[in-house]
Amino acid sequence: MSTTQTNKAALIPSKGANFSVSETSIPEITPTEVLIRVHAVAINPVDAIIQRTGLIIDNYPAVIGCDCAGEIVRAGSDVTRFQPGDRVLAACAPSVFDPQGPKRDNWGTFQTYVAAKATVTVRIPDQVEYREACVLPLGCSTAAIGLFSTTKLGLELPRLEPVSKGKTVLIWGGSSSVGSCAIQLAKAAGYEVATTCSMQNTEFCKGAGADYVFDHRSEEVVEEILAGLKGKEVVGVFGCVMPADALTKCGKLASKLGGAKKFVTVFAGEDQAKQMAGDAFAAIPQDVAVSHCDEWLNTNEHVRSALIDNWLGSALDKGLMKCLPRPEVVGKGLEHCQEACDRMLKGVSATKLVVEVP
Structure with missing residues (x-):
């Protein structure tokens, strides 16, 4: 230079x-x-x-x-x-x-x-x-930690030729930066994806790969998700947009959907979660394992190498990963x-x- x-x-x-x-x-x-x-x-x-x-x-x-x-x-x-x-x-x-x-x-x-x-x-x-x-960088990195870190949802890693796992993950806030990346990463890992968004963004989330889309503004959204995913093996809930009411709903869903009963928030740690969500955080059912996106991609070699070295560049080339939003x-x-x-x-x-x- x-x-x-x-x-x-x-x-x-x-x-x-x-x-x-x-x-x-x-x-x-x-x-x-x-x-x-x-x-x-x-x-x-x-x-x-x-x-x-x-x-x-x-x-x-x-x-x-x-x-x-x-x-x-x-x-x-x-x-x-x-x-x-x-x-x-x-x-x-x-x-x-x-x-x-x-x-x-x-x-x-x-x-x-x-x-x-x-x-x-x-x-x-x-x-x-x-x-x-x-x-992509920050949203994709955060989504990868939440989905694939063994201390978070611990899902299997994304592949260039996905193989169906026959399992479902719920991603709250699918039209957000982290959410749209999480949808694509989970699909590449072979999982069925349910997500929430405003109804105006339904087609956006489907275009990202979501199999089920629910209106997060519906007063009955918890019941609608429980009914829509009845009989599914749900591996966890990933909250990508977390106002207090969403955190409460995700906590209930993680408990009532059964399965792994894991709930990962997009917050950078428990202190931030408590500061931002207050009483809603304390109200999460006790049978739910709660974690946060508080790890660094560059210090989690399991996730970093899978995403950065082995998948993302080729996925972009093949059209498996879209630049969303x-x-x-x-x-x-x-x-x-x-x-x-x-x-x-x-x-x-x-x-x-x-x-x-x-």
Whole structure:
């Protein structure tokens, strides 16, 4: 890479401040990292929360952002799987990226060049555009932990040629980022999938692969799911969207559906679950084994290698994995990161807000 090239970033100058786009240094990479020329970034709810609250930020100015797709311009000395010119997607959030890795204030994807751990970077096929690929990293990583970690639902791993298990998993919130990835991953692992969403997103969830779709707004949704899945061997419930009322319903379903009686929430741990759901968390039936998405993909080799090394790139190439939710490009240029985060806080449905980085 030419030494004359410069890096621009959407910097947060202070806690709660709006982004300010300015030149900054190009991140240095370690032997196990790759340097990516970012072409598109996706906006996650946590990005807007981090900006407003200062969560996980140690020093300012800071660069945040979890998801990106782009082109590798440099590979670390220990990296053998990638070379300059490779088109890739990558997860750069510390919780997914490497909690024990180098501490840096410019870890995020909202910049022209970003450092990413090679072990959570995936080559993407030519037919997948950057704006499509960038929607996957965080949602797919979280879904994989919830479904496949042996301390969560512990399902069998996804395959490029799925074999039916004759078992069913319930995914609450199938039109969300984590939910739409979870549907596809569970189907690739051979499971039948039941999910919930707003009725306007029914076809979206069916397109992702769901076998049964229930209206989460129905006052009788618990009874409807119990009736619809009667006689099924249910391996667990994965709550991908967790307001307090949804947590209560998922807890009841995990208990009454029988089977494994496992319930995994999308929360990052029990403390967050209690903080966000309060009394609803305490009301979960005692016979339900509750866990949370509190593991790091890069420290769970069982899940990481299955998803990153053996499945995702080929699944994208074969069309087995779709880039869902579909991207909506807010704008071209890092100056649109603020608009995208503001829109995220207002709520989106069955779509992923994306900023392209020309």
